[in-house]
Structures are given as C-alpha cells and as structure tokens.
Amino acid sequence: MLSYFFRRFGQAIFVILAMIVLVFFGVNVVGDPIWMLISPEMDQQAIAATAAALGLDKPIGEQFFFFIKGLFQGDLGRSFVHGEPAILLILGRMGATMELAIAALLMAIIIGLPLGMYAGLHPDRRASRTIMAGSILGFSLPTFWVGLMLIMIFSVMIGWLPASGRGPTDTVLGIQTSLLSLEGWRHIALPALNLALLKISLMIRLARSGTREAMSMDYVKFARAKGLKESVIIRVHILKNILIPIVTVLGLEFGSLVAFSVVTETIFSWPGMGKLLLEAIQRLDRPVIVAYVMVVVVLFVFINLIIDILYSVLDPRVRLTEAKA
Amino acid sequence: MGLVDPPGRIVSGSIKLGGKELVGLDDQGMRAIRGKEISMIFQDPMMTLNPVLRIDTQMIEAIDAHEKTSKKAALARAQQALEKVGIPAAADRLKAYPHQFSGGMRQRVAIAIALLNNPSLIIADEPTTALDVTIQSQILAKMQELCADSGTALIWITHDLTVVAGLAHRVAVMYAGRLVETGFVDDVLDHPLHPYTRGLLRSLPSEGIPGQPLEQIPGMTPSLGRLPPGCAFAPRCRNATEICHRSSPEGTVFPNQRLARCHHPFDSVAQPVGLTER
Numbered sequence: 001m002l003s004y005f006f007r008r009f010g011q012a013i014f015v016i017l018a019m020i021v022l023v024f025f026g027v028n029v030v031g032d033p034i035w036m037l038i039s040p041e042m043d044q045q046a047i048a049a050t051a052a053a054l055g056l057d058k059p060i061g062e063q064f065f066f067f068i069k070g071l072f073q074g075d076l077g078r079s080f081v082h083g084e085p086a087i088l089l090i091l092g093r094m095g096a097t098m099e100l101a102i103a104a105l106l107m108a109i110i111i112g113l114p115l116g117m118y119a120g121l122h123p124d125r126r127a128s129r130t131i132m133a134g135s136i137l138g139f140s141l142p143t144f145w146v147g148l149m150l151i152m153i154f155s156v157m158i159g160w161l162p163a164s165g166r167g168p169t170d171t172v173l174g175i176q177t178s179l180l181s182l183e184g185w186r187h188i189a190l191p192a193l194n195l196a197l198l199k200i201s202l203m204i205r206l207a208r209s210g211t212r213e214a215m216s217m218d219y220v221k222f223a224r225a226k227g228l229k230e231s232v233i234i235r236v237h238i239l240k241n242i243l244i245p246i247v248t249v250l251g252l253e254f255g256s257l258v259a260f261s262v263v264t265e266t267i268f269s270w271p272g273m274g275k276l277l278l279e280a281i282q283r284l285d286r287p288v289i290v291a292y293v294m295v296v297v298v299l300f301v302f303i304n305l306i307i308d309i310l311y312s313v314l315d316p317r318v319r320l321t322e323a324k325a
Numbered sequence: 326m327g328l329v330d331p332p333g334r335i336v337s338g339s340i341k342l343g344g345k346e347l348v349g350l351d352d353q354g355m356r357a358i359r360g361k362e363i364s365m366i367f368q369d370p371m372m373t374l375n376p377v378l379r380i381d382t383q384m385i386e387a388i389d390a391h392e393k394t395s396k397k398a399a400l401a402r403a404q405q406a407l408e409k410v411g412i413p414a415a416a417d418r419l420k421a422y423p424h425q426f427s428g429g430m431r432q433r434v435a436i437a438i439a440l441l442n443n444p445s446l447i448i449a450d451e452p453t454t455a456l457d458v459t460i461q462s463q464i465l466a467k468m469q470e471l472c473a474d475s476g477t478a479l480i481w482i483t484h485d486l487t488v489v490a491g492l493a494h495r496v497a498v499m500y501a502g503r504l505v506e507t508g509f510v511d512d513v514l515d516h517p518l519h520p521y522t523r524g525l526l527r528s529l530p531s532e533g534i535p536g537q538p539l540e541q542i543p544g545m546t547p548s549l550g551r552l553p554p555g556c557a558f559a560p561r562c563r564n565a566t567e568i569c570h571r572s573s574p575e576g577t578v579f580p581n582q583r584l585a586r587c588h589h590p591f592d593s594v595a596q597p598v599g600l601t602e603r
Contacts, residue, residue, distance in 0.1 A: 218367050219375040221328055222374070225328060225359055226438065228386060236378065236386070237375050237378070240375075244377075315376075315377055316376070316377060
C-alpha cells in the first residue's frame, strides 16, 4: 500500500513538471505579458522598469530557472496583474469553486442515479424513454446556452432565484461558505444546476446501463430465487455493484467540474477559480495560469487517490490484490 | 419459479407443489414460496453469488426474507448450513467474500443457501456442469445425503446421463421445451420409448464400438420460436412418417408410470394403456 502510494506520488510530480514546462513556455508563445501590463502613456524607460521589476527583461530560459528555484522555496510567483502571490489568489477563490462543484456533483447523484436506475429497471416504460430522451438533451445542449436560459426563466421571467453572485457567506473553520444560509442556497441553485446538467445526463446513462447489466446477472436471479423482496434486491445487490463504475467516473468528473467550471462561473458571475483563470489568460498573467494548472493537477491526483481508496471499500476483490502486492 | 425473464411467460399448464397451484399466483405469493418452499441452485457457481457482498450477508438475507429472527440466530443457522455442506472453518468463512472461494466451494455455499429454509423442493439447474469431475462427484454425494436427511425433493436438470443414472429415481426427458418421455430411471435408460432418448443413449461413448465414430442424432435442435407443425423431433427422426410431420403426438401412458410423446414409440412390448392430455 505504501509503495503504491509513493509510486502515485512520483507520477504526480512528473505530471506537474511536464505541465509547468508546457504552460510556462506556452504562455510566452502567445505574447509578451509586458504589453498587457503597460499603459499607453508609459515611456520606454517606465516599460523597461516594469519589465525588470517582474523579471520579464531576462531571457525566457533564465525566467524559468528562477521560477523553478522559487518553486522549491514554496513560491509560485506573484501575479503580474494583482501583485499578490498567485497561489493565494487561487486558493482564495477555490472555496467558491469547490462549493459549486460539490453542489453540482450532489445534484448529479441525487437526480441522476435514481432516474438512471429507474430507466434501467423498466426499460420499456414511457417514463424511462422520456428520461433517456432528456439525458440526450442534457448531453447535447451547450452549457452557456442552458445557463442563459436558466437565468431567463428562473431569474428574469419568474423571478424565483438570483442570477448572479454568491450571496452572503459564513465562515466555518476558516472556510467561507454560502451553503449555510437559505440565501446562499438560492444563489447556488442555478449555477450548480447548470454545471450539473451534463453530469446528470452522464449519471443517468451510467446508472441505466449498469442496472441493466446487473439485472441480467445470475446473482440477481439467485437473489430472487432466495425470495428476497424486489426493493432489497435493488438496494443491496444491484446498487452496490453499479456503484463501482459510477464512483470512478464521478471522481474524474469532479476534477473536471472544478477545473472547467469556467463557463458557468462566467455566466453566473460566480467568484471562483474558473473566472480567475479566464481573466489571467486574457491578461497573460503567467504566474496565475501556472499556479492554476498546478492546483488542478494536484487536485486530480488527489481525487484519483480517493477513488482508489473508495474502490477497495466498494469492491472486495480489489482489497485482495492490494494485500498481495 | 417465475424467474424467467420477459418476454418469457407461462402460457399454459399447471404447476402444483404439495397440492397447491402455483400458476397464476401473484408476485407476493410467489415470493413467499421462493427460497422457502422451493429453492434453486444455478449452473455457474462463479456467477450466482454477489461478488461485493459477504457470504454471511447473502445467507442472512435469505433467512430474513421469510421469517423474523435475531441476527444472532440467523448467523448461527448460516454457520450450521455451511458446516452441513462440508465447508471447513465455517465461522471464519462466513466473513469471506465469494472470490475467496473456489468454484466447488462456491457451489457448496449456494447449496447451503438453498437449504437454509428447509425447502420441500430444490431445483438444481446443471449445478455441476461448471465443476470438474472430482468436485462434481463430491457435490452429488453431498446433495443426495442432504436431501435424504431432510426429506427434500430434488429436481436435477442435466444432460449428463451418468449423473442421471446415479442420482435419479424418476427421469423426464425434454426436447425443444416439451416433455417427451418420463418414467423410472432404469426403465427409461434401459428401454427408451422415444427416439430422442434412444439417440441420446446411443451417442454415449461407452455405447459405441471402440474405433468407430459415435452415433449421433442428425441435424440440429430447432429454434424454439419456429418449431415445426408436427412433432418437434420429426425432422431429425429416422422413424418419422407422414403423420409425425403433420400432428404433434399426444402423451401416451405406458405401464409402470411411463409416458412418451411419440407416434411410433420403440418398445413394442410395453403396450400403451391410454392417452392423456398432458
């Protein structure tokens, strides 16, 4: 188990390094950040001074060297635009994004799993066909359009839910959250639903195919032959088996929810990491982009680790192979 | 047992258990019978146990489904059942998962589960086909012993005639979903009435002359969706005449509680004693 953990860790470090190199040089290809930072009335001297202050006057190779040096001292560099340490900027915004991602994930599970299982248990009913047609819609409608429609319908036309912002936040254990007040829930409902839509559809399809597969297995027939109630069979025998693939996919999807909530955050003015990234890219704020990528990579690695642990909880067969290794 | 997947269904006929009619029983009634009155053992022991649930969970739920007992009592009964089928260290094995058992052991667990509620009938669907021969004989002996002890009737579905000869009292030969011949095992195996039964027996390696190709029944089993209008076996039957292709034969009763569904049964000695509807 421990050697496995270290192997994972080593892989993660390699991935992070590769990503840093790619992003660091990639941003420089797009343009010189200095032209984004100066104002038109600056003279040549002032420009040079700014560049020197940010270390942008040096050759790119040297800049990279300094960056790596800083990295080992736990310094990811300061944002060109905000002047604050990039990592603090990102971590400061991360709470809001995590909150959104978790809310979306919960929605996907609570809505998607039962609908998918229902469709899997009764594939021929009209309700199931409607669910499946709905999931196709969920897959194919573009996120930004759905977001705009949600705002149109629920905020503008009916006026039930606010269209933007995070609402009031409370601080619990040093983390700001809006999930403690009704007002906060009202604010998160629309963006979370928008973000969750695709995941709900995915969940429905996964749960349906998993259920249908499990239904045809001999152990379900055997459970029936034991005289078990249908509800017990579904809850105990089928659910536990279909959870294995679902946990894998959901874990990966959670990473992508956090990393790519950019569109939703922009539409609903949600003050999260995605919005920060978009601004950073627009202004070629390299330290923020690099720091963002690092955070996301670490997050993915971490999530994968959690999935592996969850796996062994759900599937006893995994436990055995681990013990042998 | 009402376990056939749709679109399969019971079209006609009658199933009686201890005089009680089972056809047309509602879901609730059928559920109460399953696992309590009639248990079933399936073909592939690698597939019948749920891979993610512990053995004790899967055994206790079978007890819970039919009566209210404390968890402790149920656990004790589960352990007892495992011991009965010859699983060593039953108390420890209860906490194990199915993948920690071999195929033969899993089938023993399945048998233990089938026996938990002392059913009056166990239906075993080719339970030893997936096992090797030594394990097969162990399981067979165990089943015979357990059924004799508890007075449980056993329906053993198989195509292994050696098993039939060793295990059964009465045998019923089926072809294309219909009963073609029934009788006491010695009668049927020694003097088959139906050409299909005879074909089966003749294709046994022990019946052939060494060095010669085995006898076989020509042709293939028909698709159940497109059975011929007459006797289902007629296209493959050497004795088939015109009537065989036209009409499906009724069951003919022979002495010693035998029945055959054939227009031209083999044994001319055993004269039919009458016709039945079945």
